[in-house]
Amino acid sequence: MGSQAAPKVRYVTGGIGFDEGRASDFPCDENSAAAILRRLKIASRPQAVEESVTLAISARAAALRAEGIDVLSLAAGEPDFAPAPPLEAAAHAFLESGVGRYTATSGTPELRASLAEAAQSGFAAQLTRDNILVTAGTKPAIHIALLALLEPGDEVVVLAPYWVSYPHIVRLAGGVPRIFPCSADNAFVPDFGELERELARPACRVLLVNSPNNPTGRVYSSDELRALHDLCREHDVTILSDEIYAAVTDADTDRAPSPSGFDEGLERTIVFDGLSKSHAVPGWRLGWMIGPPPLIEAAGKLQSQLLGNACAIAQAAALSAFTDESRAATRSMVGAIVERRAHFSKGLEWLPEFELLEPMGAFYAFPAVHDVLERLGIDDTALASRLLVEARVAIVPGTAFGAPGHLRFSLTQGIDVIDEALHRVRAWLDDHLP
Numbered sequence: 001m002g003s004q005a006a007p008k009v010r011y012v013t014g015g016i017g018f019d020e021g022r023a024s025d026f027p028c029d030e031n032s033a034a035a036i037l038r039r040l041k042i043a044s045r046p047q048a049v050e051e052s053v054t055l056a057i058s059a060r061a062a063a064l065r066a067e068g069i070d071v072l073s074l075a076a077g078e079p080d081f082a083p084a085p086p087l088e089a090a091a092h093a094f095l096e097s098g099v100g101r102y103t104a105t106s107g108t109p110e111l112r113a114s115l116a117e118a119a120q121s122g123f124a125a126q127l128t129r130d131n132i133l134v135t136a137g138t139k140p141a142i143h144i145a146l147l148a149l150l151e152p153g154d155e156v157v158v159l160a161p162y163w164v165s166y167p168h169i170v171r172l173a174g175g176v177p178r179i180f181p182c183s184a185d186n187a188f189v190p191d192f193g194e195l196e197r198e199l200a201r202p203a204c205r206v207l208l209v210n211s212p213n214n215p216t217g218r219v220y221s222s223d224e225l226r227a228l229h230d231l232c233r234e235h236d237v238t239i240l241s242d243e244i245y246a247a248v249t250d251a252d253t254d255r256a257p258s259p260s261g262f263d264e265g266l267e268r269t270i271v272f273d274g275l276s277k278s279h280a281v282p283g284w285r286l287g288w289m290i291g292p293p294p295l296i297e298a299a300g301k302l303q304s305q306l307l308g309n310a311c312a313i314a315q316a317a318a319l320s321a322f323t324d325e326s327r328a329a330t331r332s333m334v335g336a337i338v339e340r341r342a343h344f345s346k347g348l349e350w351l352p353e354f355e356l357l358e359p360m361g362a363f364y365a366f367p368a369v370h371d372v373l374e375r376l377g378i379d380d381t382a383l384a385s386r387l388l389v390e391a392r393v394a395i396v397p398g399t400a401f402g403a404p405g406h407l408r409f410s411l412t413q414g415i416d417v418i419d420e421a422l423h424r425v426r427a428w429l430d431d432h433l434p
Contacts (some may be wrong), residue, residue, distance in 0.1 A: 049168040053400035054410075057384070061394035072421045073394040074409045077214060077364065079280040081336070084329035086320035087279060094316035103312050105304040106296070107134025107288070111315050115288055118322040119273070122246075122258045123290075125266035130293040133300055134318075136310045138244050138274040138287035139165060144306065145240060145270055145289055146173035146206070148298045154205040157198050159190055160402030161366065163214045163242070167402075176203070179402050184357050184368055188218040192227055199235040206238050212245040212256055215401045215408040216366045217341070217359020219249060222257045229262040229269070239269045244287075245362040247278035251335045254327075256361055266292050275314070277362075278330050279321055286314035337363045340411040340418060347422045353429065354407075365409045366398065373405060375433055380404055391428035393421045 058076040065071050106112065112129035120127050135141040146156070152174040158166050160181045167177040180198055182188045198204060209228060211220040220228070232239050239259050246256045263269040274287030287310075289299065303309075320326055344365050345358050354367035373379060378386075380397040384407060387393050398406025411418060 045172070048171050053164050054396050057388065057394050057396055061388065064388075064392075069392060071388070071392045071394060072413070072417055072424065074411070074413065074418070074421055075394040075396050076412070077277070077362075077410050078282050078412055079277060079333065079363070080412050080414070081280040081333045083281045084279055084321075084326040086323050086326045086329075087275075087281065087317045090320040091313050091317040094313050100312065103309045103315060105309050106300040107132065107310060108312075108315050111318055114319055114322065115290075119271070119290055122255060122271075123260045123266065124262060124264040125260075127266075127290065131266065131290050131296060132288055133291075133296045133303065134286070134288045134310045134315060135303065136287070136307050137276065137285040138242065138272045139169070140303075140307060141272050141274075141287050141289040142166075142240065142242065143169050143173060144299045144302050145272075145291070145295070146170060146175060147302050148295060149238060150175040150205060153203065155201060155203040156206040156208055157195070157204060157237075158208045158402075159210070161188065161213065161215050161398065161406070162208070162402050163210055164396075164400045166208055166210075170208075175205070178204070181402065184216075184355075184406075187357060188213065188216045189220070189224060190228075192231065195228075196231050196235070199231055199237050204235065204237055206240055207232055208240050208242070209259065210242040210245075212249060212359075212361025214245065214362055215364045215396070215398070215403075215406075216357065217362045217364050218357075219256050219360040222261070225257055225259045226262050229259045232259075233268055237268075239263075240272070241269055242272045244272065244274055244277050246273065247330055248334055248337060248363060249361040251331070251338055260290070270295065275318060275321055279326070280333060281314075281317075284311065284314040284317070286310055286318050337411065340415060341365065343415050344409065344411055344418055344422075347419065350422055350426045351429070353433075363411045365411060366401075366403070366406050367409075368406050370405045372429065372433065380407060383407070386432075387425060387428060391424045393424050 054076055058073055061071045061073040061075060109129060111134055112132040115132050116127040116129050146169060150173050154175050155178050156170045156175045157180050158177050160179050170177040178198060180190060180195060182190045241259050243258055249256050258271060260269045260271050270289055270291035272289050275284060276282035341359050345356060348354050348356055353371045354369055356365060356367040359365055373383060381399050384395050384397040387395055396408040398404055
């Protein structure tokens with residue numbers, strides 16, 4: 001037999017599919033994953049966003065644990081509590097009913113009416129189910145609202161520190177995020193004079209507010225929210241108020257204040273909420289937006305093409321989310337989170353190099369670590385990476401939240417885990433600080 005030619009091999013560049021984006025030294029035949037990706041000519045849109053840093057770090061921590069390495073993860077904002085018994089019972093009952101049909105795009109009428117009633121106390125305007133759109137989690141709710149509000153090039157002011165996904169969601173909706181930093185020196189409250197200049201820009205369309213805040217735990221007061229609302233009303237800017245942590249404040253507060261309390265016609269404010277944080281069911285993907293009926297109708301049209309409807313099982317369970325028993329379960333969880341926040345703050349006595357503005361809500365702590373970074377000659381991203389690999393503690397760098405020089409600790413583990421994480425960080429600092 002004659003000799004056969006060796007299969008054609010070429011080298012690919014551009015970094016697709018290879019670690020750290022360096023592919024030039026890797027041989028690749030025409031049927032390899034990298035070659036296929038090159039032929040697909042993937043659009044520029046995915047290049048405009050990055051993978052969620054919190055999810056990426058959590059995945060890396062999980063991979064290390066899978067290798068047998070003892071890693072403590074204080075990265076993802078995923079409560080470690082059990083769902084309230086009424087929610088679990090309602091989900092089981094729905095499954096046993098044998099019903100698995102599509103629901104109305106905007107959510108079942110029963111759930112929308114229930115959510116309107118449950119939310120009413122925080123709103124100046126009278127709510128009905130026409131003010132509610134049920135979605136598959138709060139993240140798509142924010143995306144859909146922006147798709148309904150923005151024309152290409154419209155600007156969205158994002159208060160920093162911000163949840164890692166906000167700028168990327170704005171870009172995916174065709175908007176331009178304008179990051180407005182809020183300093184720890186001012187308790188993470190915006191300078192209202194400077195903010196007004198941002199809101200007065202002709203292209204400004206939306207202000208994104210998150211209180212209680214991820215990552216800082218800051219809760220805006222009623223006076224601060226009134227000031228934000230008044231500025232937005234004066235400059236014809238719509239407030240998107242992410243209130244996913246509104247029920248996670250302190251043991252004596254059912255819910256943090258909202259700018260919706262000052263919007264008598266519900267013309268200026270769109271509120272986002274869900275079950276993932278307050279009811280410890282992040283994987284159930286059940287959220288909602290509350291806004292004026294014309295916006296809800298427009299968003300519902302978009303959702304009909306993007307998602308269809310939220311999970312029917314989660315919708316059925318959510319009907320039990322605001323019973324006395326479910327509220328009691330939330331209050332119990334919040335009490336435990338308040339204890340963890342206080343314990344972490346006291347535990348920083350072991351880490352005097354860290355400076356913490358004590359959180360008032362949510363389940364995060366966001367200490368500044370400028371002294372450590374200066375002494376080591378690195379940034380917060382490098383510090384978080386080294387703490388993961390060398391101290392075996394997963395923490396998210398502040399740069400991911402638009403606040404370099406900080407670290408975010410997610411207090412979603414028990415006090416014993418928090419203590420061990422702090423001890424590991426202390427030991428690492430003792431070994432490495434000059």
